[in-house]
Amino acid sequence: MYYLATLMGRDDVPGAEPGSPEFEAEVAQYAAFDEAVGEVVAGGAALYPSAESRQIRRLNGQVLVTDGPFVEHAEVVGGFYVFDVENLDQVIELARQLPAAADGTIELRPIAVYTPHDVPNADWWMALLWETPEAVIAPDTPAWDSAAADHQRFGEQYAEAIRGGGALHPPSDATTLRVREGRLQLTDGPYPEFAEVIDGLYLFAAPDRAAATEIAIRIPVSDTGRTELRQVVDLGE
Amino acid sequence: MTGPADAIDDVYRAEFGRALATVARMVGDIGIAEDAVQEAFADALRTWPQRGAPANPGAWITTTARNRALDRLRRESARVAKEHDAARLRMPIEEAQVSPVPDDQLRMIFTCCHPALSPDSQVTLTLRLVCGLRTAEIARAFLQSEHTVAQRLTRAKAKIRRAGIPLRVPPVHLLPERTPGVLACVYLVFTEGYFATAGPSAVRDDLCDEGIRLGRLLCSLLPDEPEAQALLALMLLNDSRRAQRRDANGDLVPLEEQDRTSWNRSAIRSGLDLLGSAARGGSGPYLAQARIAAAHATAPTWADTDWSAVVAGYDELLRHSASPAARVNRAVAVGFLHGVDAGLAALDEIADHPRLGASHLVPATRADLLRRAGRHQEAAEHYRRALDVATNEPARRFLARRLAEIGGNGIASEGSRRI
Numbered sequence: 178m179y180y181l182a183t184l185m186g187r188d189d190v191p192g193a194e195p196g197s198p199e200f201e202a203e204v205a206q207y208a209a210f211d212e213a214v215g216e217v218v219a220g221g222a223a224l225y226p227s228a229e230s231r232q233i234r235r236l237n238g239q240v241l242v243t244d245g246p247f248v249e250h251a252e253v254v255g256g257f258y259v260f261d262v263e264n265l266d267q268v269i270e271l272a273r274q275l276p277a278a279a280d281g282t283i284e285l286r287p288i289a290v291y292t293p294h295d296v297p298n299a300d301w302w303m304a305l306l307w308e309t310p311e312a313v314i315a316p317d318t319p320a321w322d323s324a325a326a327d328h329q330r331f332g333e334q335y336a337e338a339i340r341g342g343g344a345l346h347p348p349s350d351a352t353t354l355r356v357r358e359g360r361l362q363l364t365d366g367p368y369p370e371f372a373e374v375i376d377g378l379y380l381f382a383a384p385d386r387a388a389a390t391e392i393a394i395r396i397p398v399s400d401t402g403r404t405e406l407r408q409v410v411d412l413g414e
Numbered sequence: 415m416t417g418p419a420d421a422i423d424d425v426y427r428a429e430f431g432r433a434l435a436t437v438a439r440m441v442g443d444i445g446i447a448e449d450a451v452q453e454a455f456a457d458a459l460r461t462w463p464q465r466g467a468p469a470n471p472g473a474w475i476t477t478t479a480r481n482r483a484l485d486r487l488r489r490e491s492a493r494v495a496k497e498h499d500a501a502r503l504r505m506p507i508e509e510a511q512v513s514p515v516p517d518d519q520l521r522m523i524f525t526c527c528h529p530a531l532s533p534d535s536q537v538t539l540t541l542r543l544v545c546g547l548r549t550a551e552i553a554r555a556f557l558q559s560e561h562t563v564a565q566r567l568t569r570a571k572a573k574i575r576r577a578g579i580p581l582r583v584p585p586v587h588l589l590p591e592r593t594p595g596v597l598a599c600v601y602l603v604f605t606e607g608y609f610a611t612a613g614p615s616a617v618r619d620d621l622c623d624e625g626i627r628l629g630r631l632l633c634s635l636l637p638d639e640p641e642a643q644a645l646l647a648l649m650l651l652n653d654s655r656r657a658q659r660r661d662a663n664g665d666l667v668p669l670e671e672q673d674r675t676s677w678n679r680s681a682i683r684s685g686l687d688l689l690g691s692a693a694r695g696g697s698g699p700y701l702a703q704a705r706i707a708a709a710h711a712t713a714p715t716w717a718d719t720d721w722s723a724v725v726a727g728y729d730e731l732l733r734h735s736a737s738p739a740a741r742v743n744r745a746v747a748v749g750f751l752h753g754v755d756a757g758l759a760a761l762d763e764i765a766d767h768p769r770l771g772a773s774h775l776v777p778a779t780r781a782d783l784l785r786r787a788g789r790h791q792e793a794a795e796h797y798r799r800a801l802d803v804a805t806n807e808p809a810r811r812f813l814a815r816r817l818a819e820i821g822g823n824g825i826a827s828e829g830s831r832r833i
Contacts, residue, residue, distance in 0.1 A: 178578055180578075264579070265528075265530055265579050266584065266588075269530070287578060346576045350572070350573050352530040366532070
């Protein structure tokens with residue numbers, strides 16, 4: 178089964194700035210990890226700092242686009258992995274090896290529906306779909322089926338641009354992971370610092386931020402939800 | 415004489431967890447297994463009174479539940495042809511009769527105590543799926559509504575299923591990391607009963623019994639784990655004075671005022687035996703705590719307590735865990751070993767710990783040391799501070815009583831109300 182590992186960390190540090198020596202050193206660590214664990218990695222991307230993000234909400238039927246992070250947090254989403262493994266123990270064993278486990282936090286969530294993607298290119302963008310915890314829809318419900326139909330229509334309309342994505346199981350199925358002083362720390366539930374929870378994600382290609390925003394505002398989200406647009410870092414091969 | 419319904423009740427207590435663990439392993443789904451075992455007991459209630467109980471009730475329940483689970487999977491896979499359900503049905507079903515397998519219960523315990531589940535969920539799942547307690551019984555034991563407990567169980571079982579928490583004993587290299595979590599969950603069941611944190615009664619017997627029952631089960635399933643033996647020793651040694659820990663009003667009776675001749679001698683003997691064999695296996699936090707409990711259990715009188723053994727036990731415990739509560743208790747023992755001033759000095763070292771801020775532990779301990787030194791005025795002040803923050807009713811009554819004894823006023827009337 179597929180698990181999303183969302184990597185949270187500070188992004189006001191040199192290691193979060195693509196091109197910096199610290200960033201390159203971290204990339205080398207992640208590359209070594211990928212090399213070591215092999216084909217259980219079913220997806221993933223590193224993201225540009227949240228200062229360059231864009232937030233898309235609906236307010237009274239109007240689309241509202243704002244620049245920068247939605248709320249200032251010490252730790253922000255810096256990237257993600259998707260692992261294809263048999264059970265939670267296996268994904269924990271993988272995630273605990275990631276540098277983000279030691280200097281940040283990793284949230285592990287089972288993915289309900291996953292469309293795999295290739296290695297990201299320079300023109301890739303990521304849309305993180307946020308939702309208030311109470312409004313999250315569980316799989317195998319009529320509301321889920323109806324939302325899935327909306328996403329199906331969006332997917333058909335933007336099939337050319339879409340590179341991958343997934344819909345997550347509810348946050349009550351999440352596990353939060355940290356490694357401190359070499360010891361594994363697990364807690365039940367989603368990353369506790371955010372008021373909202375991640376509900377799904379899309380990866381798509383667009384020539385520039387304006388074009389990416391045009392696609393992102395078409396992604397179906399509820400009135401309580403929010404789409405966060407982030408640029409994906411091209412890490413090469 | 416017991417009727418057939420009582421007989422089934424006994425079988426339920428003994429066999430529910432065993433049958434559930436084995437059926438869950440066979441069908442790969444805890445929820446389906448739980449329903450099936452429940453149905454098997456309903457079948458037993460219907461058929462045993464007429465036909466008589468089978469020679470091997472555990473195997474009967476397990477086999478009936480296995481068949482019920484298979485029927486359900488067949489029905490469901492016929493309705494929605496889910497690939498994984500079809501795969502489950504490919505398991506060998508040639509055996510006409512199946513018996514519970516002890517290793518299955520170890521799998522179930524590790525799954526219920528998985529660190530990706532909250533401690534509350536772990537305890538609730540363990541009581542339901544391993545001990546076989548009904549939702550209403552768990553709710554009663556924790557003074558919570560049935561609805562709350564049922565919701566917690568549903569949520570935890572949904573997480574196990576959807577997040578893919580495996581039904582297995584972790585591989586050997588992960589056992590040192592995972593076994594302490596299992597021991598902690600079992601000890602939490604016991605301590606929740608023994609040191610009841612809420613409500614009117616100072617001891618909740620059913621939880622103490624379940625904790626000890628789980629401790630025995632762990633010892634049989636993990637025979638090479640000295641800390642499992644040490645944990646059972648610790649629980650038995652504490653439990654030996656369960657009946658003397660409260661008086662007729664349900665109020666706490668401190669160790670030094672307890673009637674030592676009424677302590678349960680056979681529990682103490684079993685605890686000391688287990689402590690002996692656990693000590694041969696190494697060291698650990700439960701061994702250290704069991705040593706402290708043994709020093710108290712073997713002291714002929716309060717005055718004759720071997721305080722150097724108690725302090726040594728706390729020193730050993732603190733090498734394994736930096737528990738601020740353990741440091742407070744160590745300060746008490748230091749007070750008896752080296753005098754009140756030494757005890758107060760040891761207490762000062764820990765008094766500002768952030769995790770003790772909201773607890774009555776530090777002021778209550780300071781008050782007790784001062785009272786023993788005859789410094790009643792200072793003691794009264796700290797008893798009042800402790801009363802300001804204590805939440806457990808028996809602990810509050812105890813503090814109020816002590817305050818009244820040393821001539822404190824204010825809350826003293828509350829302490830005398832029980833007379």
